[in-house]
Amino acid sequence: MAEAKLDLKTAPGRFKSAAQSLRSEWLGLAFILLLVLFPFLFGWFTGTSVQDGPSKFWQGQLITFFIMAVYAMSYDLLIGYTGILSFGHAAFFGGGAYAMGLFLTHAGPKIIGSYKITIGSADITEVLVLIAAILLVVIVVSLLGLLFSVVSARIKGVYFAMISLAMADAIHILSKATDFGKWTGADEGLHGVPVPLWINPTQHRLLFYFVALAFCVIMYLIARRLVDSPTGRVFVALRENESRVRMIGYNPVTYRTLAFVIAAVIAGLAGALFSLWNMGATPTMTSAVTTINALIMTILGGIGTLIGPILGAGLMQIVGQFFYQWFGARWPLVFGLIFIALVLFLPYGVIGTYRLKRLEWKHGWQRLWGLVTSKP
Amino acid sequence: MRQGFFRRNATMLVVLGLIAVLGVIGWTTMGQQPFVRTTLSGLTIGALYFMVASGLTLIFGLMDVLNFAHGTMFMLGAYLGWQFYTNPTFLFGLFPLIFALLAGLVTSPILRSTFMSLKVSEKSQKSIQTVVALAGIALIVLAVRGLDILGLAKTAMVATMNMGNPLAEASAQEPLAIFWFRPVLMFIAGLLLATASARPGDRTQVVYASDKRQAWIISSSLLVLTVIATLLRESAPNAVLMWNGNLRFFAALAVGALCGAGLSAAVEVSLIRPLYVRPLYQVIVTLGLAYVLREIIQVLWDPLAYQMTRPPMFSQPGKAENILAWFSGQNLTVDVLGVTFPSYRLFIIVLGILMVIGLGVLMNYTRLGMIIRAGVQDRTMVEALGINVRKVFTIVFMLGAGLAALGGIGAAPFIPVQPNMGDAFQLQAFIVVVIGGMGSYSGAAIGALLLGLARAFGDYLALKFSLSPAIAEASTVIIMAIVLLVRPAGLFGKKE
Numbered sequence: 001m002a003e004a005k006l007d008l009k010t011a012p013g014r015f016k017s018a019a020q021s022l023r024s025e026w027l028g029l030a031f032i033l034l035l036v037l038f039p040f041l042f043g044w045f046t047g048t049s050v051q052d053g054p055s056k057f058w059q060g061q062l063i064t065f066f067i068m069a070v071y072a073m074s075y076d077l078l079i080g081y082t083g084i085l086s087f088g089h090a091a092f093f094g095g096g097a098y099a100m101g102l103f104l105t106h107a108g109p110k111i112i113g114s115y116k117i118t119i120g121s122a123d124i125t126e127v128l129v130l131i132a133a134i135l136l137v138v139i140v141v142s143l144l145g146l147l148f149s150v151v152s153a154r155i156k157g158v159y160f161a162m163i164s165l166a167m168a169d170a171i172h173i174l175s176k177a178t179d180f181g182k183w184t185g186a187d188e189g190l191h192g193v194p195v196p197l198w199i200n201p202t203q204h205r206l207l208f209y210f211v212a213l214a215f216c217v218i219m220y221l222i223a224r225r226l227v228d229s230p231t232g233r234v235f236v237a238l239r240e241n242e243s244r245v246r247m248i249g250y251n252p253v254t255y256r257t258l259a260f261v262i263a264a265v266i267a268g269l270a271g272a273l274f275s276l277w278n279m280g281a282t283p284t285m286t287s288a289v290t291t292i293n294a295l296i297m298t299i300l301g302g303i304g305t306l307i308g309p310i311l312g313a314g315l316m317q318i319v320g321q322f323f324y325q326w327f328g329a330r331w332p333l334v335f336g337l338i339f340i341a342l343v344l345f346l347p348y349g350v351i352g353t354y355r356l357k358r359l360e361w362k363h364g365w366q367r368l369w370g371l372v373t374s375k376p
Numbered sequence: 377m378r379q380g381f382f383r384r385n386a387t388m389l390v391v392l393g394l395i396a397v398l399g400v401i402g403w404t405t406m407g408q409q410p411f412v413r414t415t416l417s418g419l420t421i422g423a424l425y426f427m428v429a430s431g432l433t434l435i436f437g438l439m440d441v442l443n444f445a446h447g448t449m450f451m452l453g454a455y456l457g458w459q460f461y462t463n464p465t466f467l468f469g470l471f472p473l474i475f476a477l478l479a480g481l482v483t484s485p486i487l488r489s490t491f492m493s494l495k496v497s498e499k500s501q502k503s504i505q506t507v508v509a510l511a512g513i514a515l516i517v518l519a520v521r522g523l524d525i526l527g528l529a530k531t532a533m534v535a536t537m538n539m540g541n542p543l544a545e546a547s548a549q550e551p552l553a554i555f556w557f558r559p560v561l562m563f564i565a566g567l568l569l570a571t572a573s574a575r576p577g578d579r580t581q582v583v584y585a586s587d588k589r590q591a592w593i594i595s596s597s598l599l600v601l602t603v604i605a606t607l608l609r610e611s612a613p614n615a616v617l618m619w620n621g622n623l624r625f626f627a628a629l630a631v632g633a634l635c636g637a638g639l640s641a642a643v644e645v646s647l648i649r650p651l652y653v654r655p656l657y658q659v660i661v662t663l664g665l666a667y668v669l670r671e672i673i674q675v676l677w678d679p680l681a682y683q684m685t686r687p688p689m690f691s692q693p694g695k696a697e698n699i700l701a702w703f704s705g706q707n708l709t710v711d712v713l714g715v716t717f718p719s720y721r722l723f724i725i726v727l728g729i730l731m732v733i734g735l736g737v738l739m740n741y742t743r744l745g746m747i748i749r750a751g752v753q754d755r756t757m758v759e760a761l762g763i764n765v766r767k768v769f770t771i772v773f774m775l776g777a778g779l780a781a782l783g784g785i786g787a788a789p790f791i792p793v794q795p796n797m798g799d800a801f802q803l804q805a806f807i808v809v810v811i812g813g814m815g816s817y818s819g820a821a822i823g824a825l826l827l828g829l830a831r832a833f834g835d836y837l838a839l840k841f842s843l844s845p846a847i848a849e850a851s852t853v854i855i856m857a858i859v860l861l862v863r864p865a866g867l868f869g870k871k872e
Contacts, residue, residue, distance in 0.1 A: 034782060085656065149856075154864060158442045159814070161659065162806040163856065169803050170850040177846035230690050288799065292663055335672035340664045344650060 422828020437815015480566015
């Protein structure tokens with residue numbers, strides 16, 4: 001047993017020095033740098049202001065992309081890494097969004113109205129309210145994750161897929177039930193959530209852009225660390241062969257619960273940020289469509305990778321924007337057709353196929369290059 | 377024997393007993409009228425649930441495919457039936473093309489045996505397949521290009537809006553002189569796609585003589601149908617609209633169910649079959665299919681809700697004193713035990729019961745049913761006994777989707793026809809299947825009965841405590857949770 005654990009811990013690819021990781025991750029770093037500079041570059045190229053116009057619009061698109069990327073990534077932690085076929089992910093996303101929205105709408109103003117907390121001369125009440133809201137989101141969403149994982153401990157496979165869908169739908173129905181309309185706004189959803197002024201996405205778009213970018217990068221790093229850790233290896237082992245995991249001496253239930261709670265918290269935080277960005281929470285966020293979107297993004301980019309879902313989210317958001325211009329309001333049809341074609345012909349998504357064929361392509365290029373250079 | 381009967385059907389008896397006890401409690405506390413009304417509406421919902429859930433459970437039990445597009449079949453059935461009932465121009469306009477394509481596609485076994493002996497190097501086999509398939513798809517695009525499908529689809533919308541005379545709006549279609557090339561191109565496209573699926577040059581395949589014979593028969597009859605459909609394209613819609621409304625309604629039931637079954641056969645062969653090696657992707661592809669079909673429906677008929685009118689049999693004004701009186705009066709409502717109840721809903725209950733009986737006969741007394749039951753028990757064994765399980769898969773897929781589509785048309789006169797109408801039913805059908813146990817159609821029947829009654833009484837209770845029906849809808853998940861805690865494999869499921 002101890003040996004097996006040791007095996008997992010000394011898995012290759014860890015203990016890199018800073019220089020090494022800089023060298024191997026240069027593409028990612030360059031991409032992040034590009035995204036950081038994007039608003040300024042865009043403004044510079046088009047000669048428009050950073051604060052409004054098309055620049056503001058594309059910042060908005062990218063903000064949605066960052067949030068959706070985190071959401072899709074959390075879904076891939078479940079379906080791709082741990083191999084849990086769960087169709088209830090919208091419950092976490094929407095749960096986070098509603099927790100944030102409800103707290104800021106109903107509790108926030110009261111707290112700000114009756115208390116005033118300062119450090120020196122700075123008024124930090126609003127910041128504290130936001131932090132409290134984030135904590136609440138984490139608590140609510142972890143409870144939801146625990147609920148799902150309790151069920152998943154007892155029921156496996158496709159059964160669980162159906163039950164998770166049903167459970168998420170129960171939450172969706174509750175989110176649009178008229179009984180709680182006083183608080184949740186029923187079908188309409190929450191609108192005009194009093195988002196703290198300093199982070200208001202309409203007035204401080206650029207700031208929100210950086211917040212969303214930082215959120216995306218941090219969540220990616222956390223997920224990366226998790227996946228590379230011994231725990232993450234157990235997740236993958238669970239996907240591959242559960243009975244063997246039990247034989248080695250790990251409790252599958254514990255690890256599945258852990259995977260669920262982590263994925264739920266990440267998705268919930270994404271949802272919370274999304275509700276800040278939209279300044280509201282609507283029942284669509286808890287509906288099955290939101291789950292299916294996560295699935296599509298994951299499959300599109302490549303299941304079982306972390307970059308894949310991010311790429312998938314980017315394709316869906318940015319390409320979807322162009323599709324909307326070309327095909328009108330029914331652009332998801334084109335996307336769905338592409339999705340089916342991908343499932344049939346490129347089941348590992350963009351990233352997965354790239355990783356599979358990388359060497360093949362490399363050899364092909366080398367041969368081509370050899371032909372070109374050897375024939376002067 | 378007596379002992380055996382009780383032991384074998386213990387679960388069924390316990391559940392029925394539970395329902396009976398709850399019924400007695402309900403009768404005494406609620407009073408007769410509300411109780412009867414609630415029970416009847418529960419049975420109506422239960423009948424619809426059964427139509428969706430029975431297909432789902434058979435498909436899962438036999439093929440291990442979780443079909444997320446099943447609710448979409450329900451929705452599609454409702455749309456097709458509504459189309460046929462209000463204005464069949466759209467359907468008749470597309471039939472020639474579809475028949476032609478199918479006639480080409482089913483020739484696959486014939487082409488397989490002819491192209492098998494071609495000398496094609498193994499390397500180029502794959503690329504030939506791709507090229508031919510792409511050419512086929514391009515031909516389909518060419519054949520459909522310029523055809524005003526959206527305009528055809530809009531005809532029924534117009535008809536629903538001015539109810540007086542649907543014939544007035546039956547829009548003109550392309551004359552035959554222009555139209556004829558479309559079915560021809562479709563047929564060639566079908567042939568090309570069949571060639572691609574036949575994998576020319578691949579000698580590892582087996583072709584049965586019986587398959588070939590069948591392909592000849594089906595293909596030639598489809599060709600004849602194509603010709604008939606092409607000629608009748610313009611006159612048939614008018615002729616159908618001249619029919620008696622009741623006849624048209626029952627024809628719509630049949631047409632919708634057949635279209636649903638045909639479409640799902642195409643889905644099974646083209647999307648599900650290549651993915652048996654990757655079961656997870658089967659689930660995912662059905663999700664994608666549901667997504668695409670819903671979008672297509674929205675392209676054709678806009679994201680609006682439509683109401684199909686009731687057939688005249690169920691819409692004469694007034695109230696029938698009892699069910700026998702309804703046969704002569706054909707009234708809108710019927711008096712059942714002192715409760716005024718819509719006669720159409722009673723028809724749905726009858727339809728559901730007929731379906732339970734029909735499916736029971738099919739499963740217990742026919743060869744197909746025997747194969748299906750055996751396949752649910754042990755698929756490999758059935759295959760080893762020399763039965764072509766793949767063909768049975770396709771048939772079950774068709775059967776299930778046909779039942780769901782039938783349920784959809786049945787529901788159309790009292791539920792708004794809209795793109796997401798299947799979702800709620802699919803979800804409840806999932807719950808029914810989980811409660812009843814995967815692969816057991818009697819489980820689906822009991823589960824549907826339970827859930828339908830639970831929904832109706834839940835609504836009643838919710839109304840009584842001034843809550844919204846949404847709470848009752850969400851609470852069905854709790855029933856599922858209770859059943860699963862007691863029996864993780866469902867009430868009638870096989871133990872793992």
